[in-house]
Amino acid sequence: MRDYADKVAGMSCGVATPHRPRTHTQKSRPAAVSSTWALPQVRWAAAATVLFGLGLLAQLSGAPAWSHWALYLACYLSGGWEPALSGLRALRRRTLDVDLLMVAAAVGAAAIGQIFDGALLIVIFATSGALEAVATKRTEDSVRGLLDLAPETATRLDASGEQIVDTAELEVGDVLVIRPGERIGGDGVVVAGASEVDEATITGEPLPVDKTTGHGVFAGTVNGTGTLRVRVNRPAADTVVARIVAMVAEAGASKARVQLFIEKIEQRYSIGMVSATVAIFVIPLLFGADLQSTLLRAMTFMIVASPCALVLSTMPPLLAAIANAGRHGVLVKSAVVMEKLATVTRVALDKTGTVTEGTPRLVVVRPLPGSGVTAAALLAAAAAAEDPSEHPLARAVVAGARAADVAVRSATDFSSVPGQGVRARIGDAVVEVGRPAPADRGQPEVGAALEQIEQAGHTAVVVRIDGDAAGVLGLSDSPREGAAKAVAALAALTAAPPVLLTGDNARAAANLAEQVGFEVIESGLLPADKVGAVRNLESGGDRVLLVGDGVNDAPAMAAAHVSIAMGRSGSDLTLDTADAVTTRDELATLPAVITLARRARRVVVANLVIASTFIVVLVTWDLVGHLPLPLGVAGHEGSTVLVALNGLRLLRERAWR
Incomplete structure (x- = not known):
């Protein structure tokens, strides 16, 4: 199977690159995604399935042998050329690809007259690849919903009047005119006008937010019924949308530790599997076994022992969880971070701008x-x-x-x-x-x-x-809305009371702690003291999640097991240092993303158990009994599809709730 993580990484890195012409006013804008049928893997799998069906019909109807052989061979070509080419390219890089092993098994089946079994393998293998492509596309589409937000043009106001310009050319200080129904072209501050802005694409907040002079707005959000003048306060490359692009690209390119471990042993496993296949074929022949049955058993072994399902056990659920979190305003920078979030045992939160509104x-x-x-x-x-x-x-x-x-x-x-x-x-x-x-x-x-x-x-x-x-x-300062519920939820999740870290005085910290429900407070902390507090917690065996927003939180974030920054109020240094960013600045997302990460970890473990069980059962059946090739193919490819679809369950809304 092709590397799922590399596909999504390539997608997310490339979304922001092309510059397509668009109309300026975009009241309703369809997602820039192609239909599932446009995927070549789907078309080739469909063609292989149709040809297989026609071949089976010809065989059952008593047609001449050459007719159903021709249809089966056409099925081989349509469903097998892409994995064969991929496998040969991998072989040129001195890498043994499981795609090539599957095609070799199908060719071996045809060589001994089992053309039906080989064609069935090609159909199921091509269908599995198509389903994997569809699964990848679903994750792509979820991510594109975050990435493909900002318009490419904006109305800039200058001394000569209004000009339609490319949003990539906007500079800090430019004043934009945002008319009703338009998407806002850049991050900035309202300098004139009043309207309501739909920020759901960025913050996840379902209700429009009233905006007047002095209020901040995000690129890609939709203006309501009023006209606004907005002064740009971030360059185009540094808007919230641009940061999402960079973070999702980084997340897609990263690989979890368990994925890296699987890839590390995959080559050795594949070489061992090929060696075992040769032994299963050669040794019985030396003792006078029948050629056809021996080759068929060896081909079946090579199919059922292939680690396709193991390879797909880890990245689909982790990337699906990253995409789901992103839809709800939490940008997780990598699969490794998602793994770390699942293991958090203690949460420490900065006070000003994190637990409080940050607007004293x-x-x-x-x-x-x-x-x-x-x-x-x-x-x-x-x-x-x-x-x-x-x-x-x-x-x-x-x-x-x-x-x-x-x-x-x-x-x-x-x-x-x-x-x-x-x-x-x-x-x-x-x-x-x-x-x-x-x-x-x-x-x-x-x-x-x-x-x-x-x-x-x-x-x-x-x-x-x-x-x-x-x-x-x-x-x-006043606590954020829902802070008390979030603190209680974090305490229940981690079975340890969250810690309030602040540079403020003890009385102010205690006053806030009483309102919100903190039991553990460390006050009067300098940045170095916060680092020490985090290290003290971790020296006691805790894996600490640190949540903060200010420059003074960055050193402690770097020291923590994992960290989350408040996206709206966070400083640039904090956003760069943090492992994840919550664009909503809503504390309720913290227990939600920890819960999602733990669900992703459970799905990964379940997938590994499913994949390993299928391999062990099918291999044992083939070695000590007689496993029919079609049943082996169905079991192997079925387990691959099962673990991929199991991971994609984390894209559902229910996985976040």
Whole structure:
């Protein structure tokens, strides 16, 4: 059998390459997939089946022998030329292909006058290959539903008016006009207009999402009844759709460890099988056995001992699970990752932007007595320093300043230390905004302000001007919808309470843990501390899934057994480091994808048991009894089809639920 993983990998790598002309407005757009009948394997298998049927009809009706022989030989050609050519090419690479062994067995059957048995083998083998091709195509189609989303043209607004341009030419800062019913051409932010956008293709959310000025939109999503102007904030190669292309291509090209093991022993197994076939043929002849029956037994052995079903036991279910997860907004980067997700025994989650919405609000502005700084001046300095930062807390400070009509000045010499804070020059002053240091708590006025803010469950940050503490800001975040249910589901799945990891203070972490249901909390962590926390968990025997979104989560993600990033709010470094990405930023997908991975693992094990059982039973039957060639063919090819279809069950909606 041809390598299933290579087929899907080739598909997913090639989807985004061609540039086909399309109309600009795409209110309804059919999937860019061909019909099943267009598959050459299906057409050749159908032709072989028809010719076999005609040959059988001619044989049973008493027609001249040459007529049914001619029809059977035509069946050989139509159903056997492709696997024979594939096998010969493999042989030129010094690789023994099971396709060639099947064709050799069919030719051997014809050579001893068993043309019917050989033709039956060709028909069943060709049908099995066609079903494998259909199975591959189903996975391709599921993946293409994710990949073939974004339009190829967009309406760009510039000084000369509106222009229809290729979306591949869009640059950051371009303004697009999105009319009702059109697909959005690039990831960006709405700068004018109001509408509802159907984001189901990206996020899996079934209901349209209201969009107004300031809201983010994704390439490939469908605009509703209003007209939007969108400023592009990602280049075409870095949109969510483009990331999906890259991730699915990587997933298709990868192979699970069990698949690699099977491929490693496949060649040795095939050589051993051919050697055994020769022995089964030659040794009885040396003792005077009949040529025809001996050759028939040897051909039957070669067929039933072929590892086709074993080869197809692993990748179809894993790739089907990857495609199913992708349809529901979880992009798993490889089959190896899907295997790892199935073995997770503990889940650790970052707090801000992962368990919480990641959009905190500024709730307290408290200048310190004796600092000589007013609340407005404190907020202005902090917002100016935070303005270049992408951290959620920084955005909250800047948003709070603008809501209070405080002017935000430009900063110079900006620098950021993940997990600690920012530093910038505002005019002649150096402003630092960051987490409280131990020395801050030792200062009575600063310590009292921190105590009061943290006691209320808020996150506190200290603002320093020219090295001296000038005030404290309090920010508050809220848990994501469904966070408590997700945490409870993860605890039930892994039989271990999920761990909350945060750089925030202990009181703020405890406040969130009480709302969501965390039993284990580790707070006040720097990025290196998160790595240590993950390693401590794994040293105790746990296989940790780490879920996060920020730059400061990336080191811990790399250290964890497996990791998932929040796609909407995640930083580029985090998305690159993570093994999987959830585009929805919905915590409910975490227990769902773990459950799906475990189902995939169970299907792989079941497939291996089915394939091994068929081989052992059929080989034993052939060696110690008399296994008819047609029955051996049916058993061998039937097991191959069975394991392929069993794996494809994971494409169904029910497998996700």
